Amino acid sequence: MAGIQAPTFEPNDDPSAATYEWMATIHNACFPDWPVTADDVRHERESRDPSKFIERYLVRVQGEVVGYAETGHLQMSHREGKYFLHTQIHPDHEEATLATLTFLMGRLQQRGYDHLISYTRTDKSHRIEALERLGFACLQKNPDVRLDLEPFDPSLWTESLTRVAALGYRLVTLEELGDSEDVWRAYYDLDWELMQDVPYTDSFTKRPFEVWVDQIKTPQFDPSLFHFALRGDEWVGMTECYWSGADHVIAGTGLTGVRRPHRRVGVATALKVKALCDLKRRGAKLIRSDNEESNPMLDLNYRLGFRSTGAWLHYELKVE
Incomplete structure (x- = not known):
């Protein structure tokens, strides 16, 4: 032009x-x-x-x-x-x-x-x-969903927490688990296993442990915002949250998932509820997340009150 x-x-x-x-x-x-x-x-x-x-x-x-x-x-x-x-x-x-x-x-x-x-x-x-x-062609669409924490009522979700506790699951934060290499190795193994069920157009690459840890520990990293479900000594599931910017008003969610033998008993819901309750208590106003359209975690977010505001688009160009 x-x-x-x-x-x-x-x-x-x-x-x-x-x-x-x-x-x-x-x-x-x-x-x-x-x-x-x-x-x-x-x-x-x-x-x-x-x-x-x-x-x-x-x-x-x-x-x-x-x-x-x-x-x-x-x-x-x-x-x-x-x-x-x-x-x-x-x-x-x-x-x-x-x-x-x-x-x-x-x-x-x-x-x-x-x-x-x-x-x-x-x-x-x-x-x-x-x-x-x-x-380029768009091959994947991840709705960009957001939750206004002002009207979010934690009391409506307490049953989800008591239910998983009665089944023997314990919800803890990374801060409570400690900063030992054994803890980080268990987190690393859980993360990699759960990533295999994340919808994507290609296979994932496992990053070296040291690189992965360094990338997790961003300037906004807060171990009290990383929540895990344990049953006995087994790491069962997790949900990650992190701050956007320095004012700690907006937060985002990372990977949420549960190992296959422990699914469909409410563990993921309990983890998300605990994370949202903690963020609301700490003054967060808005939570953002995105999931591929067919990912069950998107339905969970909608049930919790998240609303779509658009979508992230994954474009690819393949040369034969």
Whole structure:
């Protein structure tokens, strides 16, 4: 379109506080409902598995930094030839999205690729249009659901807690379990087992233990927000929660799951209820989650009062 200035790109390898500040500012302009801090950006970069390829670029329009872009191996589902594309372009310059994605694909041609992954949200029309123009197809949809904790009434859910207690399950936090390597190893094993039942378009890759622990321990990491169900010495299930931003008003949920022999007796519900009650008590106002459309955890969230506000979209391009 006439009048639109073509973006330019340069490596974004400066690990300075100023870099992380402007990256957080760009992110928060794009997703004001899911804020991050400069420290969050720093941690995400520093905790990445160093054995996995990545290239990072800043995006300029007429000399002004308007966003950043990254491409590399997908840590959660890795193989050679498969890469992710990630762009974060300020809303005032979204027209640069197509050129930025095209630039990243050009960079990958030097390595050779047969499978590309990219994510966006239903309210990001420029990115959706750009991906589809490049031949990407949406292969998975995860409704973005949110719960207003103000009207959430814990008293309506106490029975779910007493029921699992009567069955011999004990609900504890990571803080209560302690910070020993044995605890973290048990958590690691449980996480990997539960991930096998998470709906996804490809198989998952098991991250090295040390990398996984480092990535869990974000700047907003709070072990009292990670809840586990134990029966005797067996780790049965879990639900993870974490803060968004520094003000501890918005929280998100991570993996929730229960080992197969212990399903359908209310353990997952009890874990979620305990987590929501704790967050409400600590002053959280809004909880966010997302699950693939067929995931039973999405139905559980709806029963707890979560409401859909759009969806995260998983796009792929496969080269035969």
